[in-house]
Amino acid sequence: MQISKTFTALQTLMLHLFRISSEATSADETQEPPVKRQKKTLKKPEPIPDPYIVDVKKVDVTVLESNGKRLRQFSRITVSLNEQNALHNFFNNSQLKKYDLIAVRPGSDAILNTLQRKTDFFDIVTYEQSSKTGWLMMSKKIEAIRDEGVVFEISYASALGDSYARRMMLSNGRFLMQALRRRGIIFSSGARDVIDLRAPYDALNMLCLIGVDSKFARPYLSDYPKSVLLRGESKRSLRGCIAVHSVNAVPSSNLIEAAALSRLLKVPEFRLQVERVPATKKAQSKEETETKC
Numbered sequence: 001m002q003i004s005k006t007f008t009a010l011q012t013l014m015l016h017l018f019r020i021s022s023e024a025t026s027a028d029e030t031q032e033p034p035v036k037r038q039k040k041t042l043k044k045p046e047p048i049p050d051p052y053i054v055d056v057k058k059v060d061v062t063v064l065e066s067n068g069k070r071l072r073q074f075s076r077i078t079v080s081l082n083e084q085n086a087l088h089n090f091f092n093n094s095q096l097k098k099y100d101l102i103a104v105r106p107g108s109d110a111i112l113n114t115l116q117r118k119t120d121f122f123d124i125v126t127y128e129q130s131s132k133t134g135w136l137m138m139s140k141k142i143e144a145i146r147d148e149g150v151v152f153e154i155s156y157a158s159a160l161g162d163s164y165a166r167r168m169m170l171s172n173g174r175f176l177m178q179a180l181r182r183r184g185i186i187f188s189s190g191a192r193d194v195i196d197l198r199a200p201y202d203a204l205n206m207l208c209l210i211g212v213d214s215k216f217a218r219p220y221l222s223d224y225p226k227s228v229l230l231r232g233e234s235k236r237s238l239r240g241c242i243a244v245h246s247v248n249a250v251p252s253s254n255l256i257e258a259a260a261l262s263r264l265l266k267v268p269e270f271r272l273q274v275e276r277v278p279a280t281k282k283a284q285s286k287e288e289t290e291t292k293c
Contacts, residue, residue, distance in 0.1 A: 048095035051075030074100040074229060078126060082107035087114055091121040100232045103153065109135050116141055119148035123232050129190065130158040130165035133172055139179035146184035151228050152176055155190025156198065156206050173210035182212065186228060187220040 053073055061071045077099045081087060096102055103124035106112045112135045115125070125145060127133045135142070142152065154176060159169040176185060187207055191197050198206075200221055207217040255263075264270050 048077065048093055050095070051077075051098055051100075074232075076101035076103060076124075078103040078105060078124075080105040080107060081111050081115075084110065084114060087111070087118070091118060096121075101228065102232075106135060109138065112138065112141060112145075116145055119145055119150050120235075122150065123228055124151055124153050124186070126153040126155070127172065129155050129169045129172060130161070131168060136172060136175045136179060142176075142179055146180055149231050151184050151186050151224060152180060153186050153188055153190075154210070155188050156203065157190040157192070157196040159206070160196055170210055177211050182216075184224075185220060186224045188225070 053075065056071060056073075059071070064071055075098070077096070079090060079102075081090070081104055090096075101124060102122040103126050104115060104122045105126050105128070106115060115122070125142075127136070146152065154169075154173045156169065159166040187203060189197055189203075203221055204214065204217045207220055208214055212220065265274065
């Protein structure tokens, strides 16, 4: 895989976001597949770079601090996946732990099928906005990925170019909205230059062009992206715990029901549930027991 990035352009873009008092920004490193060569040669893939973080000391954040806010930077890496063999090596790369968000761009239906079983390794699924994407028609598979907490991304930067790219971006966006029933989707800029950035209200108007009502367009820019950041943060925390007890503390299989119930009643949460049972149900159960006897 070949890494295509320009730190100068990325730095200019990030500094511009800071100047317009953006509360949270994300620097995206894009990893594209190499250009096809006539002769196949074994070449070691280029390493994944470290996340790009702007030095806050060089940025004026007085406006944010005066409003009681703080500047937060998030890192994201976007990789185009076109080969099945590259999936295992990529997802097990230790460099990915340095990034807050991981986005993938499936190159085929087979790659999407594999990603359906590896949703714990990435947070965002994106695609080439200005070209036709076949797997957008596979509604059941992308819904299954969405149900695991992964979101799909629509970017508007490509729509600011020629008319063909604009038509494809709007068409793909409508297909995705219909397939996912307008859930689990984020709307981002995908900008590689300052000139491709638009204000939030302009982005809301673009969402209306792909079939989103203006009254329900705001979450695609705020709430849903925030949930993605929380999901990425949760992967850095504990996922479970184990309680260890001695063998003597384990209840015996020969324990009678009355003794087992008395032990359960010592648990405050269980006792609270028992006390909430209405008296009428208790009386009915008592009558049924007497009738059986």
